[in-house]
Amino acid sequence: MKKVSILVIKDRHKRLLGLIRNNWLKLLCAMGCMLVVAASTATTAFLVKPVLDDIFFKKNAAMLKLIPVVVIIIYFVRGLSYYGQEYLMNYVGQSIIKRLRDSLYFHMQDLPISFFQKEKTGVLMSRVTNDVNIIKAMVSTAFTSALRDCFTILGLTVVIFYRDWKLALFAIVVLPVAFFPVVEFGKRVRRVSTGCQEAMADITSFLHETFIGNKIVKAFGMEAHEKERFFSMTGKLFGMEMKAVVIKALSSPIMEFLGGLGIAFIIGYGGYQVISGASTPGTFFSFMAAVLMLYDPVKKMSKLNNSIQEGLAATDRVFDIIERESDIIEHQSAVVIPQRPHRVTFENVFFRYDDAMVLRDININVKAGEILALVGMSGGGKTSLVNLIPRFYDAYDGRILIDGTDIRTATIRSLREQIAIVTQDSILFNDTIRYNIAYGKQGASIEDIEKAAKAAYAYDFICDFPDKFDTTIGELGGRLSGGEKQRICIARALLKNAPILILDEATSSLDTESEMWVQKALENLMKGRTTFVIAHRLSTIAYAHRIIVLSNGQIVEEGGHGELMDKQGKYFKLYQMQFCSNNNNS
Ligand SMILES: Nc1ncnc2c1ncn2[C@@H]1O[C@H](COP(=O)(O)OP(=O)(O)O)[C@@H](O)[C@H]1O
Ligand SMILES: [Mg+2]
Structure with a gap:
């Protein structure tokens, strides 16, 4: 081993x-x-x-x-x-x-x-x-x-x-003794400096947490508590740093003292040689200079x-x-998937991350242009299921086909070119809005970018910024609302113009008003695309052609909204639950 x-x-x-x-x-x-x-x-x-x-x-x-x-x-x-x-x-x-x-x-x-x-x-x-x-x-x-x-x-x-070879022999024996403490101190310094780094890392993550979560700190009146925790952390760091200082500050004088002992001896012995006439002052000082320069x-x-x-x-x-x-490997003879409307098929798909099976025996066939909604309790495996389509993960067993082609036999690039994704957390890069919309489609014309922005209902608010499409995301800081960010993400997906669309809780974190705009933008996006839509709020999937209910990684129900309501099963229960809570809220 x-x-x-x-x-x-x-x-x-x-x-x-x-x-x-x-x-x-x-x-x-x-x-x-x-x-x-x-x-x-x-x-x-x-x-x-x-x-x-x-x-x-x-x-x-x-x-x-x-x-x-x-x-x-x-x-x-x-x-x-x-x-x-x-x-x-x-x-x-x-x-x-x-x-x-x-x-x-x-x-x-x-x-x-x-x-x-x-x-x-x-x-x-x-x-x-x-x-x-x-x-x-x-x-x-x-x-x-x-x-x-x-x-x-x-x-x-x-x-x-x-x-002076005799004196040299002596120096060669003594010098390592003088330098032994350097090595010893070096080891200790390293140990203590590791401790310092760890203490500093603790402080960094503590800062990160309490700054990001400052609202919660204030809301729960925990300022004094956090100050106390910070105080004790800086105290620990102080102790560590001082320990390092003591070791470092001690090492020099101790070494110099040992060096001094050696030099004192050389002076004694060398001086005796000069006085007795066995050597010259020049020889002695040349020797001393060389020894000091060795230090x-x-x-x-x-x-x-x-x-x-x-x-x-x-x-x-x-x-x-x-x-x-x-572990996502591309076949050597991988085929290129052409850009056109696609049918997506799951055949007896099983999936696991590390331990427990997360998806079991999934069979789905989505026709080109069909909108399929995935619903179910959180943790049911919806995100895991859609993550398999672009091969973010590979199925444990079974196959996923695009127009009959197993996605594992296609090039990863051409596969991912077929898919646009909008998720709950609207991720934008710190560059211009133009760059963000054209992400993945470098060299898109400004007309196309504006067209995408218009279809995503983002054009108007973008034009309100002084630099319009050249405004950088960083400049705006936190000024973009969740709904606005999401509409830029939708414009990005629109411009990519991919035939398969994945919407994973795209409207879940939005308030009702911005949700309405995002919803409209999404409707433009879904037109003519094979769509997998995951929605938390069942009211937002009314347009879906078909609904699949996932529970504990298995498909438990499948059909249209009316059909599933009549069945009075899981979907009906989910719907009832949301309907009641909505009623209570209003
Ligand atoms: N990266 C991961 N590693 C390990 N387990 C995960 C990971 N992501 C999700 N899971 C687990 O897989 C199950 C399904 O999760 P997920 O697909 O996110 O469900 P949903 O999207 O329906 O809420 C959950 O039990 C979850 O804890
Ligand atoms: Mg999810």
Whole structure:
């Protein structure tokens, strides 16, 4: 079991590395630049000896002319290489991130509805934003700083061994001891920062809830209660943050103290060597400079593990989604459904989400242009039934046919082109009204858009906005009423001009007056289309040619309104219930 998981992870890393391959030339140049930067650092430490011994002690005039020039050249070349390395590495890093982000989003868009219903929106968003950023941090630290730091450490190590190999051996033993706390503190910081992130996530969702539901908070007089809850949440976050501060603030001084111990010893031992004449001050200071310069790259390398661990975890989360396969599969030899009026047939259809069967043995035949109403108590399976037609989900058993063609043998694109949907929650995108009406029909002429708006009874109110069809939905904020939004959605469906229409509680959330307008718009929309209409209020399905009553996922009654009323069965009961409650209301 464990072996398998290691294998998968390796594959994923290969894919991540595969993304880098396209940029290998840039990567190579960047490495060249890194080598130059590292070499310049080592050379600087190396130069301390000639500066001290030749210029200051021996007062060598030739060296006095030479060394400043060499220093200027070194720093100029170093600056150029540093820029080149940063630019090239970030170019590679950013382009990997772009490709990863794109392929993640492209893949998510192709996953079925069930995926979006199972996963939390916030989590999916953080996969595309946060997780990809964490991977970028890993790629850029692993390649940019890690390689440079490795080279620098190597170069400086050569210098310290060259200057005094015995002292160098000692330093090599002591330094890791000094850096041990860095690693230890790093682990703790990570644990606490995870806690901070969780506390912050709690606060975010709390804010979201209490802002959206602020009306209810006020109506129930719960302001003080919510303030108290918020107070305790920020208190928890404060505690966590301070813990992180303590760990971070302690780590530096402790490390520096340990480093200081080591340096004190080097000074003691090295100084003794100089005084006894075994070494020169130049050698000693060159050695010291190299050791001090080691501090920074070694510290960074010790943090590398953290960012790699975090990056790998994020890589796993991202690839978990990228590797997820859609269970709505298109046949290789899929046929294209032509655009014309269609007959829709359900043949012994069974359907389940995960556990219990939601639809059982559904048999329906809807003629082209027929309006079929689906009624029944909430939870009866009406939405699930219509969701099968555009293959938002696939039937568990049985077949759904459009003009005799099993929808699973058709291309998904041509299938969905046949279907227009208007649901209860009128979803509009934050763009212009024109864009929203023409959604799915890019390039529609303005005449067609206006015609659709008129037929949807939306033209007049749209023309009341200063920018008319170019008004953006965001600009309007909450100013569009439910009925107005719904009429824009109907215009969108009208413009799509699909032969099959699904109306799922399209008027249920509206008040009676806007319902009247939406109803009129819907009547225009339904003309000549094969329609599945789900309605909560039975009074709104008077025009249906046929009514099907669904109960617990089964068809329990079928027929015209009069016929079903005469039968005095389930439909009659539903009708009675609504009729009575309507009477009581008025
Ligand atoms: N995404 C889902 N995952 C699991 N169960 C679901 C899902 N959507 C609906 N259900 C369940 O399927 C049954 C039918 O729901 P639905 O088709 O929405 O009924 P209706 O539209 O008639 O109110 C209900 O028991 C509901 O809880
Ligand atoms: Mg429903």
